[in-house]
Amino acid sequence: xxxxxxxxxxxxxxxxxxxxxxxxxxxxxxxxxxxxxxxxxxxxxxxxxxxxxxxxxxxxxxxxxxxxxxxxxxxxxxxxxxxxxxxxxxxxxxxxxxxxxxxxxxxxxxxxxxxxxxxxxxxxxxxxxxxxxxxxxxxxxxxxxxxxxxxxxxxxxxxxxxxxxxxxxxxxxxxxxxxxxxxxxxxxxxxxxxxxxxxxxxxxxxxxxxxxxxxxxxxxxxxxxxxxxxxxxxxxxxxxxxxxxxxxxxxxxxxxxxxxxxxxxxxxxxxxxxxxxxxxxxxxxxxxxxxxxxxxxxxxxxxxxxxxxxxxxxxxxxxxxxxxxxxxxxxxxxxxxxxxxxxxxxxxxxxxxxxxxxxxxxxxxxxxxxxxxxxxxxxxxxxxxxxxxxxxxxxxxxxxxxxxxxxxxxxxxxxxxxxxxxxxxxxxxxxxxxxxxxxxxxxxxxxxxxxxxxxxxxxxxxxxxxxxxxxxxxxxxxxxxxxxxxxxxxxxxxxxxxxxxxxxxxxxxxxxxxxxxxxxxxxxxxxxxxxxxxxxxxxxxxxxxxxxxxxxxxxxxx
Numbered sequence: 203x204x205x206x207x208x209x210x211x212x213x214x215x216x217x218x219x220x221x222x223x224x225x226x227x228x229x230x231x232x233x234x235x236x237x238x239x240x241x242x243x244x245x246x247x248x249x250x251x252x253x254x255x256x257x258x259x260x261x262x263x264x265x266x267x268x269x270x271x272x273x274x275x276x277x278x279x280x281x282x283x284x285x286x287x288x289x290x291x292x293x294x295x296x297x298x299x300x301x302x303x304x305x306x307x308x309x310x311x312x313x314x315x316x317x318x319x320x321x322x323x324x325x326x327x328x329x330x331x332x333x334x335x336x337x338x339x340x341x342x343x344x345x346x347x348x349x350x351x352x353x354x355x356x357x358x359x360x361x362x363x364x365x366x367x368x369x370x371x372x373x374x375x376x377x378x379x380x381x382x383x384x385x386x387x388x389x390x391x392x393x394x395x396x397x398x399x400x401x402x403x404x405x406x407x408x409x410x411x412x413x414x415x416x417x418x419x420x421x422x423x424x425x426x427x428x429x430x431x432x433x434x435x436x437x438x439x440x441x442x443x444x445x446x447x448x449x450x451x452x453x454x455x456x457x458x459x460x461x462x463x464x465x466x467x468x469x470x471x472x473x474x475x476x477x478x479x480x481x482x483x484x485x486x487x488x489x490x491x492x493x494x495x496x497x498x499x500x501x502x503x504x505x506x507x508x509x510x511x512x513x514x515x516x517x518x519x520x521x522x523x524x525x526x527x528x529x530x531x532x533x534x535x536x537x538x539x540x541x542x543x544x545x546x547x548x549x550x551x552x553x554x555x556x557x558x559x560x561x562x563x564x565x566x567x568x569x570x571x572x573x574x575x576x577x578x579x580x581x582x583x584x585x586x587x588x589x590x591x592x593x594x595x596x597x598x599x600x601x602x603x604x605x606x607x608x609x610x611x612x613x614x615x616x617x618x619x620x621x622x623x624x625x626x627x628x629x630x631x632x633x634x635x636x637x638x639x640x641x642x643x644x645x646x647x648x649x650x651x652x653x654x655x656x657x658x659x660x661x662x663x664x665x666x667x668x669x670x671x672x673x674x675x676x677x678x679x680x681x682x683x684x685x686x687x688x689x690x691x692x693x694x695x696x697x698x699x700x701x702x703x704x705x706x707x708x709x710x711x712x713x714x715x716x717x718x719x720x721x722x723x724x725x726x727x728x729x730x731x732x733x734x735x736x737x738x739x740x741x742x743x744x745x746x747x748x749x750x751x752x753x754x755x756x757x758x759x760x
Contacts, residue, residue, distance in 0.1 A: 224462075237263030237266070245753065254434070274319070277317045284349040336382065358411070395603055447717070473724055493694050494523060512720070515728030522569045525543060528605055542568075548668060558638070566658070623641055624637075643655075651674035653677060707748055709722045723748040
């Protein structure tokens with residue numbers, strides 16, 4: 203079957219709806235999507251009348267299932283903790299990450315507004331933010347910071363929302379309400395599970411104390427409700443309404459009926475193309491086989507913008523992250539729930555391909571690591587590093603979790619096991635000779651804390667995500683049988699290409715001119731990070747900054 207992506211205009215559907223005889227609903231600003239960018243846009247549009255449309259039954263989108271961190275250089279918590287960085291150093295760092303594919307004015311706008319937007323969120327909501335202490339992802343670059351630029355919400359009292367707390371999407375990725383900084387202070391993911399006070403975490407959960415992305419969404423949601431922002435859930439927006447070249451509203455579906463919403467301005471903040479298989483295969487740089495985001499994120503906002511002639515940018519990129527799947531774990535619609543694999547950074551683990559060969563620095567930042575899955579081999583005409591497998595030994599299993607399997611727990615059937623490396627290789631379909639040679643070479647150097655093949659453990663970032671109590675934070679030989687393996691997917695925590703916007707959040711047409719009445723933020727847009735990833739929170743940080751810009755200018759228009 204020929205695989206291709208066809209915009210709606212080429213399928214017999216109208217590119218956009220024309221003005222109806224009467225509107226079912228009217229508002230000053232219509233926001234499509236209720237993630238972090240959309241909710242900040244709704245707040246920034248005040249005092250305009252704002253309606254937020256959300257496709258899913260719950261508020262929060264991808265933000266609600268994220269770590270909730272915001273990469274906001276020189277914001278108040280960062281300066282208080284580690285001091286101020288020179289503005290040009292930050293800009294240079296982003297330019298290098300972006301890879302010369304982002305308008306310099308967008309970078310300048312983000313860096314200049316980052317502190318202002320955090321102050322705005324704290325002033326308009328009950329949220330408070332703290333410095334997380336997570337290093338930038340390129341600490342080997344002169345411009346990168348060993349201290350990092352990530353801030354995060356402190357614990358948020360969900361009881362403030364009362365019954366409306368049930369409107370906020372649950373987060374399957376974060377079992378207990380734990381701010382990231384607590385995990386890092388305990389020695390990272392490897393150690394937190396061993397030292398965590400489960401009674402305290404259960405008490406927090408029972409008291410509706412929220413952390414990470416749920417805290418961020420709950421605080422923003424409360425702030426929006428307090429100023430009268432209206433919400434419609436299970437109301438997917440499908441098409442924009444145009445009057446000539448001007449966007450004047452949108453069409454949503456509620457209870458299987460069309461709802462025409464008139465607006466002076468529309469802000470698209472609907473997330474990326476994570477679950478639209480056709481869009482992923484035709485736009486992304488390589489396979490994305492394990493999205494860790496909710497299945498409602500399937501490119502609707504991007505398609506709506508395309509229908510009215512929006513320019514597209516950065517569509518080959520995503521926020522790449524190696525993921526794994528526990529059989530039986532699903533989202534609300536039955537789609538498989540993919541979880542992020544953190545244990546790859548720890549001593550006694552490697553990732554190999556079908557040839558049994560390593561192909562990456564397993565402790566490197568997840569975004570650039572996953573790009574290694576996309577190496578193409580022209581001989582078999584396939585991706586040489588897919589499928590891939592995380593390999594660990596008994597010593598690892600006795601210390602660290604393997605996805606949902608804690609140390610000491612019985613090994614489930616979905617984890618492959620072999621008394622020898624050859625037996626394990628046969629179990630997962632990997633070349634046994636290749637695996638034995640790879641492990642032998644790896645072990646020889648790992649015993650001395652070295653990895654000449656890929657430099658694992660050489661940067662401050664690598665060591666930060668390792669085990670601080672081990673002889674070497676990221677390295678140990680795999681020597682103790684039995685050996686274990688799980689499949690590693692070329693996963694994503696969102697895509698980051700789409701509608702091209704100006705510094706004010708206005709969507710630009712293919713002619714480079716703003717489309718009147720249309721604004722955008724979030725992963726629906728061509729992200730300011732371009733091809734790279736500056737550090738933890740570099741998805742959400744820019745998204746809320748440009749959500750602020752889009753909402754503010756949409757509100758001014760209204």
